[in-house]
Every structure is written in structure tokens, then in C-alpha cells.
Amino acid sequence: MKTKIILWSVVSILIIGIAAAVWWLRRPQVITFSDDSKVTLLAVEYSKRHAPPTVKASTTSTNKAPARGRGSFTTTNDTLVLWVRQEYDSQQYHNFQYCVYDKAATACVQTYGRNYGSGRNGNEVVAVQLDAFPRRQGKFVVRVQEQSNNGQEMSDQKFVISNPAPGSFAKWAAEPLPATKEDDGLSVTLTKLVFGADTPYQRNQDNPDDPVNKGVQAVFQVQRDGKPASNWQPVSVETSDATSNHINGSCNTQWNGDEGTTTYQWGLWPDEPAWKVKFEFSQQSDFADNELWTVQNIPVQPGRQRDFTMNARNSRTNTAVAETELNGIRLKIFPAKQFTDVGQNAYQQGGLLVQTSPELPDGMRMTLVKLTDDQTNDIEHSNYGTYRNNNVTTYRYGLRDMGGATNLNLTLAVHKSRFVEFTAKPEKAAAQ
Numbered sequence: 001m002k003t004k005i006i007l008w009s010v011v012s013i014l015i016i017g018i019a020a021a022v023w024w025l026r027r028p029q030v031i032t033f034s035d036d037s038k039v040t041l042l043a044v045e046y047s048k049r050h051a052p053p054t055v056k057a058s059t060t061s062t063n064k065a066p067a068r069g070r071g072s073f074t075t076t077n078d079t080l081v082l083w084v085r086q087e088y089d090s091q092q093y094h095n096f097q098y099c100v101y102d103k104a105a106t107a108c109v110q111t112y113g114r115n116y117g118s119g120r121n122g123n124e125v126v127a128v129q130l131d132a133f134p135r136r137q138g139k140f141v142v143r144v145q146e147q148s149n150n151g152q153e154m155s156d157q158k159f160v161i162s163n164p165a166p167g168s169f170a171k172w173a174a175e176p177l178p179a180t181k182e183d184d185g186l187s188v189t190l191t192k193l194v195f196g197a198d199t200p201y202q203r204n205q206d207n208p209d210d211p212v213n214k215g216v217q218a219v220f221q222v223q224r225d226g227k228p229a230s231n232w233q234p235v236s237v238e239t240s241d242a243t244s245n246h247i248n249g250s251c252n253t254q255w256n257g258d259e260g261t262t263t264y265q266w267g268l269w270p271d272e273p274a275w276k277v278k279f280e281f282s283q284q285s286d287f288a289d290n291e292l293w294t295v296q297n298i299p300v301q302p303g304r305q306r307d308f309t310m311n312a313r314n315s316r317t318n319t320a321v322a323e324t325e326l327n328g329i330r331l332k333i334f335p336a337k338q339f340t341d342v343g344q345n346a347y348q349q350g351g352l353l354v355q356t357s358p359e360l361p362d363g364m365r366m367t368l369v370k371l372t373d374d375q376t377n378d379i380e381h382s383n384y385g386t387y388r389n390n391n392v393t394t395y396r397y398g399l400r401d402m403g404g405a406t407n408l409n410l411t412l413a414v415h416k417s418r419f420v421e422f423t424a425k426p427e428k429a430a431a432q
Contacts, residue, residue, distance in 0.1 A: 037088035046164035071115035082128040090122030093306040095147040102134040108211040109266040132245035154204040174274035174425035181420035192219035195426040216267035235282040278421040298408040303337035350399035373405035
């Protein structure tokens with residue numbers, strides 16, 4: 001009898017231990033920030049059809065749970081999507097960025113949540129679409145960066161994701177550099193491609209060597225009709241590899257005589273034999289008169305940063321202060337905003353919305369050529385993202401050093417881009 005009791009006790013302990021281990025392995029992965037905001041990994045799927053999982057309301061949030069069924073979408077190819085719950089103080093501005101690392105942390109790419117449904121109330125289930133991840137590895141990690149009124153914070157905690165589509169992949173052959181490509185009279189020679197280069201913007205200030213702080217550098221020369229053309233420079237780049245990864249980035253270009261060096265995020269993982277890098281080159285000055293539109297006395301109004309972000313979705317109901325048609329595109333400009341809910345040293349102190357309809361066709365670009373205040377002082381501006389809806393695109397520009405400006409003057413250009421693509425092996429940046 002004693003033997004049976006001991007045996008059943010051992011079995012019970014084993015069952016409890018196994019159950020505890022299963023619960024531990026299947027427990028939700030959670031990333032928590034210093035302000036008590038948190039992101040919870042709810043589901044991982046790899047398919048063409050994507051629907052939010054059925055989840056219970058959070059036990060820690062007082063906000064209403066997200067509506068069931070909202071946020072479903074489809075993709076052309078099988079795509080990796082992470083479904084996450086984002087919880088934060090709904091009275092404060094918040095944004096979450098997702099960074100995908102390989103196991104060795106040699107490089108990372110970044111993406112955002114999408115399909116927010118009808119509103120953002122501080123307790124939302126969103127999709128994080130990963131168009132690039134280390135497909136030759138069994139597992140990889142995802143870190144999250146929070147941006148809020150209090151600044152930015154990179155999580156120390158990580159989501160660990162199992163590769164849903166392992167397999168063998170082809171290997172591309174790199175072409176030797178320098179290499180020259182042409183498009184409609186514009187000739188571009190790529191002389192160098194480097195990964196792990198320093199970038200102007202530090203996303204993780206606690207660790208300068210974090211790949212989230214690193215980018216890709218491309219060195220090139222440009223000619224237009226056989227003559228040096230430094231007024232043409234890359235504004236965007238798409239990087240792809242043989243495993244079906246692809247990622248887009250924007251370019252920051254510096255010139256040294258006739259040689260340009262552009263630094264961009266994001267590249268891909270550098271252990272690939274070659275990347276395909278497709279640059280969009282855009283004219284920066286000396287536009288033709290029929291490509292330009294100048295508007296003066298755009299009013300500056302007070303407003304919250306979080307409202308400006310959301311109003312981009314509703315700008316069709318706002319009143320434009322100026323509109324015209326340029327090269328077949330209808331342009332509208334809305335009052336500029338001076339943010340009232342950010343600090344004096346905030347990176348973005350204001351914002352401006354410009355709307356195009358229909359959407360710009362492939363190969364066309366709208367450039368904000370010049371922006372000044374009512375005293376003709378230049379206003380520093382940056383791309384704050386775009387929002388597309390019903391063939392209408394709303395461009396958001398972040399503004400800095402606005403001072404006490406009450407009105408702004410603006411010049412826009414609508415013009416044609418040029419595209420060149422190279423197949424090259426990136427080399428590692430020299431140690432600093």
C-alpha cells in the first residue's frame with residue numbers, strides 16, 4: 001500500500017511539473033516599459049489571410065477591450081504577422097515600433113503595427129506585418145521601442161519567434177563594384193556598399209552598437225546627360241534578398257564634390273551573398289516652372305501631437321487653406337500645427353498636412369522644396385509618414401524650431417523620379 005501511495009505521489013508530482021512546464025512555455029510573452037505601458041504577443045501566423053485572435057479583455061487596463069473581428073486583411077503571398085495587444089495611457093501620445101533581430105544581432109529591420117480598427121483607446125489588438133526576418137535561421141527575436149510624450153525607450157525584453165517557413169533558398173551572385181546603371185538620361189555609378197554604418201539618428205541611446213542604430217552606406221556618382229548632377233539624389237531604397245525578404249528605407253545623403261554618400265535604414269542581414277538594392281533618385285532643385293506651386297500665409301494653429309497624428313486620417317473633412325492642380329494631381333494644404341503637448345526640446349514641435357488626389361502614380365514624387373516662417377526664416381522639416389485612403393494620400397511633415405511663427409510659406413514640386421537597381425554584396429563598416 002505504501003508503495004502505491006509513493007508511486008502515485010511521484011506520478012502526481014510529475015504531472016504537476018509537466019503541466020507547469022507546459023504553462024511556462026505557452027505563457028504569453030509580454031514586454032513592459034518603465035511607464036507601465038506594455039505589449040503582449042497574442043498570436044503568430046504565416047498565411048495570406050490574417051484575422052485578429054479572439055482574446056479576453058485585459059485584466060490590467062481600464063480601457064474598453066478592442067472590438068472582435070476588426071482589423072482582418074489579406075496579403076498577396078504568405079506573410080508572417082504577429083498579433084499583439086498594445087496597452088498604454090490613452091491620454092498620452094504613444095507609438096510602438098517593432099525591431100526584428102537575427103540571433104547574433106548583426107543587423108535588424110523595423111516595422112509598425114497596422115489595422116487599428118475604429119480607434120485607438122489605449123487597449124488595442126494590432127497586426128505587426130514582417131516582410132523581412134532571418135529566414136535561414138530557426139528562431140529570431142523582436143524588440144519593441146516605445147515613443148511617447150516622455151521620450152523613447154527600447155525594451156530589454158524580447159519576443160522569441162520561431163521561423164514559420166524554414167527551407168533552402170537560392171543564392172544570388174553579386175556584380176563587381178563599381179557598377180553603372182541608367183534610367184532616362186540619369187546615370188548612377190555605385191562604387192561602395194557598406195552595412196553596420198553609423199547613422200545620424202540613435203534609436204537606442206543606451207547602446208550605440210545596437211544594430212537598431214546602424215544603417216547601410218552607399219557611395220555613388222551621378223550624371224545627367226553626361227554631366228555631374230548633384231541636384232539628383234536618392235530619396236528611397238528597396239533592399240531584397242534571395243530568401244524573399246524585402247524592406248524599404250529613406251536616404252540621408254551628403255556630397256563631397258561629385259561623390260555622394262547616402263546612409264539609410266533599413267538594410268537586411270549581411271550574411272547573404274548579395275542584396276538587390278533599388279534606388280529611387282529624385283531631383284532636388286532647378287525644377288521647371290510647370291512642376292512648382294508656391295503658397296504663402298499658411299496659418300499656424302495650436303494643437304496636440306496625438307490629434308495631429310489621428311487627423312491625417314480625417315483630413316478629407318478638414319478645411320484646406322489652399323488648393324490647386326499640378327501635373328494632373330489635385331493638391332490641398334491644411335493649417336499648420338504648433339504642438340501644445342510636447343516639451344520645448346522635442347524632436348517634433350509642430351506638423352503640416354499636404355494632400356494629393358488621386359494618389360501620385362508610380363514614378364512621380366512630391367517634394368517640399370522650401371518652407372519658411374513669416375520672417376522668411378527657414379523651418380526645418382522632416383517626413384512624418386503618410387496615410388492613404390480612397391485614392392487620397394495625406395503627407396505629414398514634422399516641423400522643428402518654429403519659434404513664435406504665426407504663418408508659413410511653402411513651395412512644392414511634383415516631378416518624375418528615376419530608378420536604378422544593383423546586385424551587390426555589402427561589406428562590413430570599419431570599426432570606429
